[in-house]
Amino acid sequence: MTLLSTRAANPDRAGSLAHRTRARRWTELLRTFPDLAEMRVLDLGGTPASWRAAPVRPAQVTVVNIDPGVAGDPEPDVQFLAADACQLPALLPGVEFDLVYSNSLLEHLGGHANRARLAEVVAASASHHWIQTPYRYFPVEPHWLFPGMQWLPFQVRVQISQRWPYGHIRPGGRAKAIRDVAEVELLSATEMRAYFPESDLWFERFAGLPKSLVARK
Structure with a gap:
């Protein structure tokens, strides 16, 4: 990894842009869901490693990712399912969650139809959600x-x-x-509101400019 990408984009490097952004996002997540430590969380597109490093561990996390290579070692409170998040309900019959969480997945799904399917999965899986995606009109493409x-x-x-x-x-x-x-297809605020019409849309900012969008409910 180059020096620039290490300094700017490595979320595990203290002081990097990605590290500061992740810390601010966690602060807002915990402000929105202060009882996160007691919740059963469905993470769409994440990794178990991200929850191992989280400042607060929910009571139970189920991580869904299409790449089985990110599974890591099994843990009692972090389960992993190698699956397509857009086709999820049939794979988790009868399982109940308190919160659906997704970080930077929505822009990678391959078109409107798949994004709409993911929004349906989110609505059907829990009464609360936190869905983050980079904002199309931030001046620097994040990937x-x-x-x-x-x-x-x-x-x-x-x-x-x-x-x-x-x-x-x-x-x-x-x-x-x-x-x-x-x-990679970055989204606008109008698109985000269309996928999650009952959600509050939070603009995560950098230098005063909206950097990413979070649909939360």
């Missing part, structure tokens, strides 16, 4: 850490992805770059 990349033509974004070494997504060949660029 590549490239200014304004999300507003450029597709071909230009592919060329950037092939060469730009500073973000979470590593450079590679053209085929990889096409897949990476096609897979």
